[in-house]
Amino acid sequence: AFQFLVHEEKPSEQHDLHDFEFDEFAEVFSCFLWQRSVFYNKSRIATNGWHLRWFTFTHDKIASVPDRKQYEKHNLTYPHFEHIEVDSSRLLIKLVTSDPKKRNYVLMAPSKNIFLRVVSKCEELLIFWENENSEEA
Numbered sequence: 001a002f003q004f005l006v007h008e009e010k011p012s013e014q015h016d017l018h019d020f021e022f023d024e025f026a027e028v029f030s031c032f033l034w035q036r037s038v039f040y041n042k043s044r045i046a047t048n049g050w051h052l053r054w055f056t057f058t059h060d061k062i063a064s065v066p067d068r069k070q071y072e073k074h075n076l077t078y079p080h081f082e083h084i085e086v087d088s089s090r091l092l093i094k095l096v097t098s099d100p101k102k103r104n105y106v107l108m109a110p111s112k113n114i115f116l117r118v119v120s121k122c123e124e125l126l127i128f129w130e131n132e133n134s135e136e137a
Helices: 002-008 112-136
Strands: 020-023 028-040 046-057 062-066 083-087 092-096 105-108
Touching: 020 112, 028 112, 046 112, 083 112, 092 112
Parallel strands: none
Antiparallel strands: 020 028, 028 046, 028 105, 046 062, 083 092, 092 105
16 A cells, blocks of 8 residues: 555645755665657747656666656656766756667756755766776777
8 A cells, every 4th residue: 555655646736846855874865856748839840848756776777767656657767877068057967878769858047056966976977887897898
């Protein structure tokens, strides 16, 4: 019964927009970020939309769920990226991949504090993946 109730609540019903969770032992950081989506209107003109998602950063990956009920059906795990581009004045973070089959993701933080933590976590991921690749070679 508890699991059913958890999935009936949106992440925003469990967390404030500026909340974040950090589990130092498990090296897990979670927070809200907006993810930019490009969609086309009736005139076939590309328009940017922003969708609020609850992100989880672990030592080796990034995942997120949308801010809606029954969010587990829409869990997204992000591909490895090669570098990040940041715009600190607008709190934007772009996850850039060199694979043309994979898209780049643009994220926007709700606060400077969360922005700095996410940038730091992305930098840690880049180092982890680089070390992982060098060990496999």
